[in-house]
Ligand SMILES: Nc1ncnc2c1ncn2[C@@H]1O[C@H](COP(=O)(O)OP(=O)(O)OP(=O)(O)O)[C@@H](O)[C@H]1O
């Protein structure tokens with residue numbers, strides 16, 4: 306058994322048109338491949354929701370702000386296709402860069418505010434690349450539903466904003482972050498960690514969880530965040546790009562924990578940049 310693969314917009318549209326003729330609903334799960342349990346959880350959720358599920362695999366050059374990062378990104382199409390078979394995904398869409406960005410391609414989708422801070426500030430152009438390719442994937446597939454992981458929380462909120470602003474008729478569905486037993490968020494980039502780095506890596510998640518608990522108990526915001534940064538560095542992380550509390554929906558800065566918020570972090574462990582986030586409860590709430 307294998308999952309059918311299409312590589313062009315024309316082939317994709319033909320398959321989707323056939324599904325539509327029989328009245329089927331369609332979901333898309335955008336990925337850059339190197340599939341792990343995080344991605345597979347999105348595919349399972351999509352299969353619960355829609356009749357037909359398209360997984361996309363495209364390592365999008367426009368969202369990489371570092372040539373070295375793009376070169377090092379894992380490419381494992383055959384293994385990815387094999388992982389989708391037992392799940393029952395219906396189609397794997399694997400365009401190449403020329404198909405996605407033919408000669409003369411000149412359009413950029415840019416989401417202000419949400420796309421400019423946090424990861425956007427440290428990866429110039431990254432979210433323009435994400436928004437542009439996600440808009441294209443939504444238009445190419447015509448999907449009713451699209452599944453994204455909370456691990457990339459800023460990306461999720463950026464896509465939600467874009468869909469709203471551009472009246473794209475695709476419902477964005479968020480899925481919780483899948484973690485290793487020690488708490489490390491699954492990520493394709495985890496394979497780059499040395500054994501020593503892998504042992505340190507889960508500290509990022511545990512610092513976030515402890516910090517969220519302290520803030521929910523009324524800990525002072527700035528001092529608590531400063532201590533969380535210090536704890537991350539003390540664990541062996543080389544640099545903390547940001548560790549911030551932001552409003553859950555708009556990702557705007559918060560001065561106190563008075564509404565639902567996210568604690569978000571990006572930090573370098575050796576040469577690997579890891580991101581993570583957890584939700585925080587307003588002070589005085591019980592969960
Ligand atoms: N641990 C996870 N739990 C849930 N969803 C995840 C997880 N990791 C990635 N995803 C989601 O899978 C989709 C595709 O992500 P992507 O292919 O970039 O994988 P990745 O593991 O995040 O890779 P990298 O971290 O190296 O960018 C995104 O919606 C992303 O949020």
Ligand SMILES: CC(C)(CO)[C@@H](O)C(=O)[O-]
Pocket residue numbers: 335336337363365368435438439457460
């Ligand atoms: C959404 C996405 C597939 C767009 O290239 C990518 O940013 C990712 O894998 O999270």
Ligand code: BAL
Pocket residue numbers: 368369457460
């Ligand atoms: N998971 C987000 C894609 C990226 O890091 O480029």
